[in-house]
Amino acid sequence: MSRSYYIAGNWKMHNTRAQSAELAQALVTELKDGKHKYLVAPTFSSIETVSAIVEGTNIRLGAQNCAAEEQGAHTGEVSVLQLKDLGVQTIILGHSERRHTYKEDDVLINKKVKLALKHGFEVILCIGELLEEREAGKVEEVCERQTVKGLEGVDASDLGNVVIAYEPVWAIGTGKTATPEDAEVVHAFVRKVIACLYGDNAASKMIIQYGGSVKADNAAQLMAMENIDGALVGGASLKVDTFVPIAKFKS
Ligand code: PEP
Numbered sequence: 001m002s003r004s005y006y007i008a009g010n011w012k013m014h015n016t017r018a019q020s021a022e023l024a025q026a027l028v029t030e031l032k033d034g035k036h037k038y039l040v041a042p043t044f045s046s047i048e049t050v051s052a053i054v055e056g057t058n059i060r061l062g063a064q065n066c067a068a069e070e071q072g073a074h075t076g077e078v079s080v081l082q083l084k085d086l087g088v089q090t091i092i093l094g095h096s097e098r099r100h101t102y103k104e105d106d107v108l109i110n111k112k113v114k115l116a117l118k119h120g121f122e123v124i125l126c127i128g129e130l131l132e133e134r135e136a137g138k139v140e141e142v143c144e145r146q147t148v149k150g151l152e153g154v155d156a157s158d159l160g161n162v163v164i165a166y167e168p169v170w171a172i173g174t175g176k177t178a179t180p181e182d183a184e185v186v187h188a189f190v191r192k193v194i195a196c197l198y199g200d201n202a203a204s205k206m207i208i209q210y211g212g213s214v215k216a217d218n219a220a221q222l223m224a225m226e227n228i229d230g231a232l233v234g235g236a237s238l239k240v241d242t243f244v245p246i247a248k249f250k251s
Contacts, residue, residue, distance in 0.1 A: 003206075003207055005037065005229055005230045007247045008038070008165075009238075009243055010095070010237060011064075012064065012097075014238055015046055015238070016046070020042045023240065024042070024053040024054055026240040027054075027059060027240060030244045031244065031247055031248070032058065039060040039061070039090055040054065040059055041063060042062075043064070044064075044078055047061070047063060047083070047088060051086050051088070055087060061088050061090070062090040062092055062124070063078070063091045065092065065093065065098055065112075066080050066083055066112055067079050068108055068112045080115055080116055080121065083121070084119060084121075090124060091112075091124070092124045093116065093124065093125055094109040099126075100169065106145065107149070109149075113150055113151065117162070120161075121161065123163070124163045124165050125163070126232070127165070128142075129143065130142075130170065134170065140186075147193050151197065156199075156202060159202050159206070163209060164206060164208045164209070165210070165232040166208060171211075172212050173234055181225075183210050183228060184226065188227045207229045207230060209228075211231060211234070213235070215242070215246070216236070219231060223249060233246055
């Protein structure tokens with residue numbers, strides 16, 4: 001089963017509107033002939049600016065989070081309705097910074113996943129173990145739990161709008177990348193979990209990105225692995241010079 005590669009940039013809490021616009025504009029130019037699927041997820045305050053630049057191009061517009069409710073008294077939160085209004089197509093959910101710094105649990109993440117899918121968004125569901133969980137031999141247990149609970153109640157008919165990003169937490173922003181072989185073991189395991197939940201056909205179609213210090217010099221080796229279908233890129237997505245070589249990696 002051939003899956004297309006999907007390269008996403010998570011800009012986190014970086015960039016003013018002007019800086020975001022400059023980066024987005026350069027990416028539109030550089031990636032217009034790119035062969036893969038692309039996404040940028042700016043910080044909330046830059047989404048509208050970037051939306052106007054990427055609209056109608058081969059770069060999708062992402063958000064880094066959303067509220068678990070549609071609207072109401074939720075100070076500081078941003079709703080799926082507001083993201084839709086800005087042209088957002090994809091929402092990253094369950095990122096390790098949301099899980100561990102902001103204490104989002106599987107129940108809350110699952111609520112957001114279902115709400116985003118109900119409103120027609122594509123969801124990138126991030127999963128991944130902490131270093132102590134890896135050292136305790138719990139990689140599979142953690143990734144299985146986060147996948148199963150994250151997708152609880154998600155109908156098979158919505159699965160085409162779900163992407164999984166395996167991001168070992170110890171590799172995020174640390175410069176330590178999982179070896180392609182180590183990452184592949186987990187990706188293959190997660191695909192098996194999807195097969196148990198939804199069947200082999202659905203599992204064979206599921207895009208599973210790798211995230212964690214992906215750089216130009218390791219992207220091709222990672223994505224050469226059978227079950228690694230792209231990358232969710234943090235730090236290296238903030239500069240054209242570092243993101244474009246990843247986005248245009250040679251398969
Ligand atoms: C991320 O935050 O999703 C990420 C993978 O970050 P980095 O590429 O900087 O490790």
